[in-house]
Amino acid sequence: MARICAEDMRIEFPLYHFGARSMKKRLLSAASGRVKADAQNRVVISALSDLNFTIESGERVALVGHNGAGKTTLLRTLAGIYEPLGGRLTVEGEIGSLIDPAAGMDPLSTGRENIRLRALYRGLNTEQTAELEAEAGVFSGLGEFLDVPIHGYSAGMSIRLAFAMATAVQPKILLMDEWFSAGDADFMAKAEVRLEQLVKASEILVIATHDMGVVKRWCNRVIRLEAGRIVGDEVTRLS
Amino acid sequence: MPRPEHITSVDAAKPRHTERALADLRDGLSQWRLAFALARLDLRNRYRGSVLGPLWMSLSTLIMLIGLGLLYATLFKLELANYLPHLAVSLIIWQWISTFISEACGTLTSAEGVIRQMRLPYTLHTLRIAFRNSLVAAHSLPIILLVFLVFGRVPGPEAFLAVFGFLLIGINMLAGGLLLGMICARFRDIPPIVANIVQLAFFVSPILWKPELLGDAAVWMAFNPFYAFLETVRGPLLEGGGPLLAWVAAVLYTVFHVVLAGLLFARFRSRIAFWV
Numbered sequence: 001m002a003r004i005c006a007e008d009m010r011i012e013f014p015l016y017h018f019g020a021r022s023m024k025k026r027l028l029s030a031a032s033g034r035v036k037a038d039a040q041n042r043v044v045i046s047a048l049s050d051l052n053f054t055i056e057s058g059e060r061v062a063l064v065g066h067n068g069a070g071k072t073t074l075l076r077t078l079a080g081i082y083e084p085l086g087g088r089l090t091v092e093g094e095i096g097s098l099i100d101p102a103a104g105m106d107p108l109s110t111g112r113e114n115i116r117l118r119a120l121y122r123g124l125n126t127e128q129t130a131e132l133e134a135e136a137g138v139f140s141g142l143g144e145f146l147d148v149p150i151h152g153y154s155a156g157m158s159i160r161l162a163f164a165m166a167t168a169v170q171p172k173i174l175l176m177d178e179w180f181s182a183g184d185a186d187f188m189a190k191a192e193v194r195l196e197q198l199v200k201a202s203e204i205l206v207i208a209t210h211d212m213g214v215v216k217r218w219c220n221r222v223i224r225l226e227a228g229r230i231v232g233d234e235v236t237r238l239s
Numbered sequence: 240m241p242r243p244e245h246i247t248s249v250d251a252a253k254p255r256h257t258e259r260a261l262a263d264l265r266d267g268l269s270q271w272r273l274a275f276a277l278a279r280l281d282l283r284n285r286y287r288g289s290v291l292g293p294l295w296m297s298l299s300t301l302i303m304l305i306g307l308g309l310l311y312a313t314l315f316k317l318e319l320a321n322y323l324p325h326l327a328v329s330l331i332i333w334q335w336i337s338t339f340i341s342e343a344c345g346t347l348t349s350a351e352g353v354i355r356q357m358r359l360p361y362t363l364h365t366l367r368i369a370f371r372n373s374l375v376a377a378h379s380l381p382i383i384l385l386v387f388l389v390f391g392r393v394p395g396p397e398a399f400l401a402v403f404g405f406l407l408i409g410i411n412m413l414a415g416g417l418l419l420g421m422i423c424a425r426f427r428d429i430p431p432i433v434a435n436i437v438q439l440a441f442f443v444s445p446i447l448w449k450p451e452l453l454g455d456a457a458v459w460m461a462f463n464p465f466y467a468f469l470e471t472v473r474g475p476l477l478e479g480g481g482p483l484l485a486w487v488a489a490v491l492y493t494v495f496h497v498v499l500a501g502l503l504f505a506r507f508r509s510r511i512a513f514w515v
Contacts, residue, residue: 010251014513016425080358083249083509090248103356108284117280120273121357
């Protein structure tokens with residue numbers, strides 16, 4: 001069973017590379033609470049503070065909140081990219097992250113080479129690589145463009161390839177940032193179906209979104225973040 | 240039940256630094272295929288559209304070798320057959336080490352985009368830089384062969400010791416890539432300092448000149464780590480094994496380097512994502 005448990009979790013971003021002392025004083029004096037000095041008197045931005053939540057198998061969680069509320073930081077923390085500075089985080093179950101599906105793509109390689117590279121990133125064996133190559137090749141609908149370097153792709157084509165690669169595996173815990181928007185109508189329809197399957201088959205979904213339509217359609221729990229803190233956590237009904 | 244490797248638990252009160260740093264090392268090394276593929280991509284992209292590609296490096300090494308060889312053999316009054324093989328091996332090993340050091344400063348900062356989007360072992364990025372520089376250096380190896388052929392130098396059976404020299408240098412590259420990568424990610428003034436030290440090291444290490452020229456003062460060379468590592472490859476290939484002192488020094492430097500890099504990496508690994 002998949003499960004995510006956070007206790008008093010805290011993430012702070014140090015501001016290292018901006019030098020000037022006066023700047024530091026001004027920032028700290030004007031601070032509204034999120035920019036503060038830590039124990040060693042460095043300026044830090046408190047990105048997430050005192051987060052407590054447990055997400056059990058079967059929950060579909062929407063992270064909502066304004067820009068800068070900490071949604072993406074929380075997703076990255078769950079993905080294991082940032083480690084909490086305080087508190088505890090336990091994640092049970094393998095994670096698939098659709099935070100930035102284009103990460104790690106090489107612009108000068110062809111689509112096919114990029115699929116193979118992605119297979120290496122995931123540590124797949126030869127057989128699984130061939131599978132991913134066939135799967136993503138067909139789903140992206142790129143046809144002959146699959147053997148063209150991707151810096152020659154249109155924005156929509158890159159998204160299609162990235163999406164096809166990212167969604168070709170079924171994780172237990174699916175982390176998504178709201179990013180899928182490009183692509184033509186045909187592809188979007190296909191993508192919706194694919195995402196729907198992925199979301200249904202995963203045990204836990206955590207998605208950062210502004211789109212209340214997505215929340216209503218896919219989620220049964222809404223966690224509202226404000227200035228790095230949880231200000232609302234309610235279970236909604238899946239319609 | 241989830242398989243145990245899919246449970247990750249991070250507790251800021253019990254950070255388990257060492258255990259997690261070792262896991263990073265293990266995972267990174269086990270993904271060497273990815274590191275190698277990325278290194279090859281780097282090279283392909285760097286020399287894209289160039290006819291000779293990385294062979295440009297070899298060509299410039301060859302030209303430098305001939306130019307410097309003729310000049311310094313005359314200046315030092317050494318026989319060309321004696322001096323040129325020394326210069327060839329020293330120069331190529333030096334270029335391998337020195338370009339690695341300057342690129343190691345960017346091990347982590349240059350991978351920023353990936354580090355902030357994907358969870359990957361940091362060791363992987365180090366391995367990538369080490370592979371990349373070794374691939375470039377490998378293009379220059381035929382020059383050594385060429386020089387040996389021209390001057391009829393045949394290394395004895397002790398030449399196999401060079402393998403240990405390469406191994407020592409490789410271990411130091413892994414440690415150095417992590418160490419420099421971390422320090423340079425945190426303190427952005429370090430790369431220019433490193434560049435200066437590397438430049439200085441070129442002149443104070445026996446690359447253009449031979450250690451014998453120092454006379455009695457040659458024992459002090461052991462305090463120069465570059466000398467020790469150069470000697471672990473040059474000794475076996477040219478001088479029947481190299482001085483014992485150089486080998487002992489090289490091993491000691493390696494141990495010190497690995498321990499230092501290991502301690503710092505264990506302590507600050509979890510902060511790297513915030514630094515880049």
